[in-house]
Amino acid sequence: MAMTLNKCLFNVLFFFLAFAMLLPALDAKNEPQMDKYWKLRAHKSFIEAQKAYNPDPKMVTDSIRESIGRFLRGYMNFELSMRRNLMKRYEGPCLATNPIDQCWRCDPNWGKNRKKLADCAIGFGRNAAGGKHGRFYIVNDTSDDILNPKPGTLRHAVIQPKPLWITFARSMIITLKEELMVNCNKTIDGRGYNVHIAYGAGITLQYVQNIIIHNIHIHDILPGAGGMIRDSTEHVGLRTQSDGDGISLFGATNVWIDHVSMYRCGDGLIDAIMGSTAITISNSHFTNHNEVMLFGANEKHEQDKFMQITVAFNHFGKGLVQRMPRCRLGFFHVANNDYTHWLMYAIGGSSNPTIISQGNRFIAPPNVSAKEVTKREHADESEWKNWTWRSEGDLMMNEAFFVQSGNPNYDPKTNETLFAAKPGHMVTSITRFAGTLRCKKGFEC
Ligand SMILES: *[C@@H]1O[C@H](CO)[C@@H](O)[C@H](O)[C@H]1NC(C)=O
Numbered sequence: 001m002a003m004t005l006n007k008c009l010f011n012v013l014f015f016f017l018a019f020a021m022l023l024p025a026l027d028a029k030n031e032p033q034m035d036k037y038w039k040l041r042a043h044k045s046f047i048e049a050q051k052a053y054n055p056d057p058k059m060v061t062d063s064i065r066e067s068i069g070r071f072l073r074g075y076m077n078f079e080l081s082m083r084r085n086l087m088k089r090y091e092g093p094c095l096a097t098n099p100i101d102q103c104w105r106c107d108p109n110w111g112k113n114r115k116k117l118a119d120c121a122i123g124f125g126r127n128a129a130g131g132k133h134g135r136f137y138i139v140n141d142t143s144d145d146i147l148n149p150k151p152g153t154l155r156h157a158v159i160q161p162k163p164l165w166i167t168f169a170r171s172m173i174i175t176l177k178e179e180l181m182v183n184c185n186k187t188i189d190g191r192g193y194n195v196h197i198a199y200g201a202g203i204t205l206q207y208v209q210n211i212i213i214h215n216i217h218i219h220d221i222l223p224g225a226g227g228m229i230r231d232s233t234e235h236v237g238l239r240t241q242s243d244g245d246g247i248s249l250f251g252a253t254n255v256w257i258d259h260v261s262m263y264r265c266g267d268g269l270i271d272a273i274m275g276s277t278a279i280t281i282s283n284s285h286f287t288n289h290n291e292v293m294l295f296g297a298n299e300k301h302e303q304d305k306f307m308q309i310t311v312a313f314n315h316f317g318k319g320l321v322q323r324m325p326r327c328r329l330g331f332f333h334v335a336n337n338d339y340t341h342w343l344m345y346a347i348g349g350s351s352n353p354t355i356i357s358q359g360n361r362f363i364a365p366p367n368v369s370a371k372e373v374t375k376r377e378h379a380d381e382s383e384w385k386n387w388t389w390r391s392e393g394d395l396m397m398n399e400a401f402f403v404q405s406g407n408p409n410y411d412p413k414t415n416e417t418l419f420a421a422k423p424g425h426m427v428t429s430i431t432r433f434a435g436t437l438r439c440k441k442g443f444e445c
Pocket residue numbers: 138140141151152
């Protein structure tokens with residue numbers, strides 16, 4: 001108890017220090033967006049990040065193992081029925097292949113019970129409520145006005161101060177003129193249609209909480225020129241050039257990204273920096289991109305020690321090169337993902353991140369110099385041998401190998417009851433429906 005209290009106190013102090021350090025640093029860089037409005041939001045976000053931080057991350061990693069274990073035990077013939085249909089597009093009855101999908105996909109009334117989704121997340125982002133407590137908002141207009149967004153456009157929806165569950169009136173391609181500045185408590189739910197955010201700027205989650213992004217395609221994202229952009233109904237702020245990330249998290253807390261398909265973005269597909277925490281990225285399909293995910297941009301961002309991110313049930317597919325993800329400082333749980341392609345490496349990092357890799361499948365490329373799953377940067381072995389990077393139940397194919405380091409006892413002992421089957425072998429099935437789903441209202445999805 002005393003230890004917990006001390007730890008708490010330490011965390012509080014730490015956040016205040018990190019915050020105090022951050023402001024002058026940003027001012028020195030002359031970041032124009034840190035006006036009074038953003039300073040207030042930054043401050044609120046640090047408090048939220050501190051609340052969301054879990055001092056016992058093992059509890060969260062264990063809970064994922066348990067939920068997937070429970071799920072698999074409930075499906076004795078799971079692998080058999082999956083294998084039977086492996087080659088063709090799946091045409092059988094609704095089949096949820098992991099505990100997230102099991103929570104909603106096979107409900108023919110998913111279209112009437114959309115908010116049920118908010119209860120389905122697992123991992124560090126599981127408390128992301130999105131717009132669960134708000135009204136529905138239907139996007140019916142693909143146009144984009146960055147200063148005075150028209151009602152019915154995605155930008156008009158996301159800048160609202162109130163919680164909103166945002167859906168779409170039809171299939172559409174939205175080309176954003178500048179980065180989409182999303183406000184707190186929003187779900188962007190593309191189920192039922194083919195919704196693309198493409199050929200323009202990407203999505204920015206800066207100093208926000210409670211965001212769910214579900215079932216949309218994000219691709220061909222380009223850097224934005226910056227300038228004055230409306231980021232809430234009450235505020236317009238000056239932005240520098242945007243990098244061209246698909247989704248950029250900057251001091252964001254409680255974020256869940258599920259069933260998205262992403263490829264070809266100007267910078268990263270998903271970057272999470274500046275103390276972003278309590279995040280889950282799941283059931284998504286990534287292809288054709290160099291630097292896939294960056295978690296932590298700079299070792300000097302001390303607040304990134306509190307970063308806690310789950311990457312689960314994703315398919316890292318064709319045309320990917322590196323950073324799946326590339327981590328600094330925080331705690332990263334990489335579980336039951338299918339890595340079928342990489343050109344340089346899969347998981348990398350620097351500055352003492354903790355990386356727990358469980359039940360993934362890693363298929364190395366033919367290149368004999370790229371068989372290693374892992375890559376450590378900016379550190380000698382004497383230093384990185386203390387970083388906790390553990391691999392458990394991972395399936396290694398085509399001579400892939402994971403160089404472990406750090407405390408071997410860190411990891412919970414494999415519980416044979418929970419893992420009757422080696423989950424690495426099940427990953428093709430678990431991630432079978434990764435990426436966007438074609439859901440039709442009135443039918444199981
Ligand atoms: C589009 O949505 C907006 C905002 O809800 C609404 O005011 C407008 O009437 C809608 N337009 C059409 C064509 O449905």
